């Protein structure tokens with residue numbers, strides 16, 4: 299009996315190892331949820347997307363580097379930064395972060411995706427301070443009003459699309475590319491399949507055991523989950539034209555600067571209300587909605603989220619330091 303229990307314990311541990319091996323974490327951390335001006339509780343816009351083995355920074359409002367430190371983000375792992383537009387609350391923290399990377403001795407190149415004017419702004423700041431960065435900055439210009447692919451590799455595709463705002467502004471989508479098959483962990487443990495072969499099996503390969511018997515992939519795996527998609531929309535007026543770009547997102551971040559009684563104000567400033575953000579989420583049939591970019595006039599956000607949920611129940615508030623699974 300003792301022997302049997304040992305076997306079970308061994309298998310359990312083995313299954314746990316396989317299980318942890320197959321997890322690829324996709325999650326979003328909010329670094330700033332305020333609109334134009336920061337408050338004592340809320341920073342301007344910035345979010346960091348963790349796609350398992352990589353971090354992407356999206357917008358970089360003032361104070362973003364302090365938020366990265368406060369929430370213990372390993373920010374040297376960020377190699378790509380996406381700036382939605384050149385209103386100060388979305389990029390004024392960038393120069394500070396770039397100087398810090400230099401002072402920390404960064405050598406790796408850093409890619410920045412933004413409206414073309416950002417390159418001039420950063421170049422002037424570097425020139426005026428007599429700084430020659432130790433690493434290269436690689437700017438990728440986003441032309442006004444264009445939807446295009448910005449980055450692609452085996453695991454992820456990142457695209458931008460135009461939003462409706464007072465200056466050229468883009469939203470971004472991050473799409474997981476290869477959704478790998480799910481291992482049936484009991485089968486994997488029973489057949490004692492070596493860990494080195496799991497990657498091939500997750501891609502659809504069969505397994506040949508030591509007696510030469512072929513175990514087809516259909517017996518070892520189940521169909522993969524739908525690919526994960528994160529869509530980022532800030533800042534924008536109500537604009538159903540964006541729906542095709544963000545359709546079926548696992549998580550949609552959409553700004554909701556105002557409550558709906560301030561709709562006229564939102565229209566004038568080309569921002570959105572709670573109800574408008576929720577309507578876009580509903581039209582795009584996303585799994586979950588995250589709202590942010592809150593006006594400083596709202597100290598307390600209970601009514602803001604309650605109003606959003608009247609149209610789209612699965613909605614959350616963007617809160618500094620919180621992470622959201624994708």
Ligand SMILES: [Zn+2]
Pocket residue numbers: 383385463533
């Ligand atoms: Zn703006």
